[in-house]
Amino acid sequence: MSGEPKGKLALYWAASCGGCEIAVLAINEKILDVDALFDIVFWPVAVDAKVHDVEKMADGSIDVCLFNGGIRTSEQEYMARLLRKKSKVLVAFGSCAHEGCIPGLANATNRRGVFQTAYHETPSTENPEGVEPQPKTQVAEGTLHLPVFYDTVRTLDQTVSVDYYLPGCPPEADRIWDAITAIVGNTLPPPGSVIGAETTVCEECPRKRNEKKVKKFYRTWEIIPDEETCLLEQGLLCCGIATRAGCGARCPQVGSPCIGCYGPNEGAHDHGARMMAALSSMIDSTDPEEIDRIIRDGIPDPVGTFYRFGLAASHLRRAKTADGNGSLAKK
Amino acid sequence: MSDETFKPKIVAFLCNWCSYTASDLAGTARIKYSPRVRIIRVMCSGRVDPSFVLKAFALGADGVLVAGCHPGDCHYIEQNYKTMRRDVMLRYFLEQMGIEPGRLRLVWASAAEGQYLAESINTFVADVRTLGPLNWSDVLHDGVRREEAFEEIAAEHAEAMEVQP
16 A cells, blocks of 8 residues: 555535444444545544635545435535535445435425424423524624525435445445445446445345235334244334345344335335335235225334335425425325 | 316326226227326236336326226236235325325226226316326425525635634
8 A cells, every 4th residue: 555645535424413424433443444545635523624625625636525414404515516526436425315314304394394393392492582593694793694404305416416325324334344445446336336235134134034914013112023033024114125235134133123224225216115015015905994904003104114214315205395384285 | 276277197007907908998989088197008007116106296297097907806816906005005105295195096997897997087187187286396496595505605614714814
């Protein structure tokens, strides 16, 4: 490595929780190898560099940018555009950048609905004057700006073009290392690919699978699953059947159903639709009323169950909200 | 809202063995039905993945009709029961997404039921007309002036970097 010029690496976060930043450090001592290979030119969590420094860089001067987080505000969109322009390779890192993830669930309502909950209705909020964040505020010293808060959370590739995707909430350390090795060794798949496995979590899951026939769905606290049989066959809503492999089936192995954080497997676009198709095939009833009862009793929140990670990237992308008030449109 | 000038766009998935043959029969028997439907032939109603329905709505359909063989008569033995369950599942999901479940309709029409299929299409078109346009692309409009906001951000960054004498 000595003698060769180091590559330039940037890491950034937008609408995310910070877990992806920790996931980068979960590669442990290999972070030193990363440091040996790359100059980290921008990483707000760990390195002191200013956005203005990035603005002054030549276009395409950053070799790789790992961008985590969805796009919900003008500031995040600005940063996504800026880093796209400055980076040769832009990687949507983690579920939020890849498909919206938990922040993307805000697409079940709109800006008005989010503000109403966050600034007025939560029990811990005391806001007698009804103050809400404004994009512009006049004070004696001048005008203060806050980023504009969008109605719709977008994924990174709905905002700028993306070269690679690294799925997971957060991506597993081994998969992160695979990606870094692929970047360094120049063995990347064709642009636009997801870096990772193509099959589903079921492939990695050691549980025994038989014919799937279910009369009732259970929530995790309602039953203690047996240790050997497929969780879905026991009526637990395990998303492994429609979710990309790569995690080693960690959750189902310890009796907790897969919640789908790796997104849909290769070739599938709409994660929730895959889940709906899979579950429809296994409900053991041919009576529409009984089917309706099984679904309504067992799945109280279809959007949150099928699209916990993929609402922003789904075909519909967001719920239709009644004008202005943030509640869902009338039936 | 019933607007006579509104021409709903309806995507209809018809199964090869019963419902598509029924629409053929309606054609040869010169039974008229609404031209608002765009028919897509699939081998079985069980081939209609929920993502087809969602994509149709996302791309501008006002209604989606799925038609297959009567329960028990499926050419592929029991695939139309899957269609039946998917229909229930989709409606439940659409409700939460703010889309009227009435925009999705499931019809069982055998190869002999050309008249019935034509009537079902006409009823569905009338019902969707009553619901009004869906215009899904409008749902994604934010109505914010992005470029202006970006200019302000860049200006503030520059200002923040100015060194005070």
